[in-house]
Amino acid sequence: MDTATIIWIIVAVLVVIALAAVAALLVTKARKQRGEHRREAAIKQQQEAADRAATARQREADAAELKAQAMRREADADTLHAQAERDRATASEYAARADDDRRLAQQKQAEAGKFGAHRSSDEPSHSPRGPQHR
Numbered sequence: 001m002d003t004a005t006i007i008w009i010i011v012a013v014l015v016v017i018a019l020a021a022v023a024a025l026l027v028t029k030a031r032k033q034r035g036e037h038r039r040e041a042a043i044k045q046q047q048e049a050a051d052r053a054a055t056a057r058q059r060e061a062d063a064a065e066l067k068a069q070a071m072r073r074e075a076d077a078d079t080l081h082a083q084a085e086r087d088r089a090t091a092s093e094y095a096a097r098a099d100d101d102r103r104l105a106q107q108k109q110a111e112a113g114k115f116g117a118h119r120s121s122d123e124p125s126h127s128p129r130g131p132q133h134r
Helices: 003-117
Strands: none
Touching: none
């Protein structure tokens, strides 16, 4: 073998080694980029999951607040209903007393009418003007 052939073989081997090194660098760079993309995607997914969890917690808090508000309103409604029932009972009692008073007044008026028709002149008059003589 002559010297030129040996030099060409060495140059070819060096070119192959250089190409292999460039290929290895490209593969390493591609792996790093894929790893970086995966990390970025994982971070994005974690952020989305955290946002959704925060939204879910807020909705749960809102739901609990609405439930408590509904319970308070139901309690208020029950209280108002009970008060209305008491007021109805009191109104019925007052109406019954008014009927009793009206009946008693009619009875007394009827008795007074009977008494006034049979009253003698010597009985005292309860009129504010005093006894009246006819």
